[in-house]
Amino acid sequence: MKHILIIDDEEQIREMLIEMVSLDGYEADGAENGNIAQKLLEETTFDLVITDLIMPEKEGFETIKEIKTNYAALPIIAMSGGGRVSPDLYLPTAKSLGADYVFQKPVKRRQLIEVIKKLIG
8 A cells, every 4th residue: 555644734634635545545644744754754664745835843845855855756745825925936946846746725636636646556
């Protein structure tokens, strides 16, 4: 079973994403920020990471850079609903840092699962 790490500081969104991917047969773990995600990545093998960009403690941009440095082949999907500015400004930066796909929140389940299947089957 393919294993996905979902990073989002909003518990409700994180749990919703875990449920979305679980319904399609993926195993999923959640982390509320990049620091916790880094610990999970050291302890567990994941096939894909889905990360929010704007989070407290360690945000998504730094997390993407670290993942691409330490786990270069690990695919990443980045998402943002924006922060102080529109997500249109955040998402291209995430892509330039190594995210394989980017989505503006809210993401549609069908679109997300389609991209996951393209990335990891």
